[in-house]
Amino acid sequence: MRGLYDPRSSMASSPLVRKLVPIAALACGTWIGLVGPDAAEAEIREAAAPITSPPPESAPTPTVDPSKLPDPSPFPRMNPAANVGRAWLLAEGPAYDPNDKKRYVTLTFDDGPIPETTPVILKTLARYDVHATFFFIGRYLDGNDARAIATRNVAQNILAAGHMIGNHTHDHLLLTTANHTDALAQIEEGAASIERATGHRPEFFRPPYGQLDPFTEDVLQKRHDEVVLWNVEAADMVNDDPEKMADSLERQIASAGGGVVLLHDVKWSTVETLPKLLAWLKARAYDPARPNRVGYVIVDLPGYLKATAARPQPYADRAQVEAARKERAQKNHSPGES
């Protein structure tokens, strides 16, 4: 039985009552004056009770084997060890059967979102009915100034339009030269900023400059983040000519047989390059009626991972990937291009 003072009652939690009760207790010299002997003893017993009860003799046997449960993620985990070498290999996509002329392409955008340029990118993607993946810099989503609010709106619009989002760290720090405390904070705070802004925990991670070390690989592995790199890039942070950028992307896609395209939704030249690239891909879309002609299918990142999971990898290790890329780069080098 409880007396006048019930700490869980709403009245007791009011500031006035919280102030008055201890004063009243002091005035009486004892709690008993307020709560009555039974309740007071019960409260003392409760306070003296051990915080945790001892564990039972034997834990109950689980009825469901967790390893038998379906994978809750909508894509196959291709790189559970978050190994950066394997991530480079996966970016090359599947090994294609010689008779299969279908080539998969997926688009990724880093270093945003940016309230000026990203919405234009979204419009272009919608016009071509393409779903891409955006790797956010978490810091852009923090704060209460007008720009941060506009940036969060863009982030929410990206998700609402059916695109995927990923973590590109909080401040775009090169993780391999940062100390462990800073590297961990960059990964965790980047993800936290994205989750606060969008209500969505990013499952994909792209390291700035594509670089990880054993410590950050271990962190990402424990977080169950899927590390995503690329095999086609416009070097759009240093190039400014949309014609040349589109041309370079097209030649890389053709010689690599599709892949993960890296773009940055932060520059107007990229905004102008995107419709050129999409028009080129659309003109060469895979056509089942012409199965002997190489054709492209633009898929989202889960679609790319599913296609990649269904077949073996084209290269055995990172050294082979690097050698193949070098060869392609030499082949793609056109006279007059610096």
Ligand SMILES: [Zn+2]
């Ligand atoms: Zn970046």
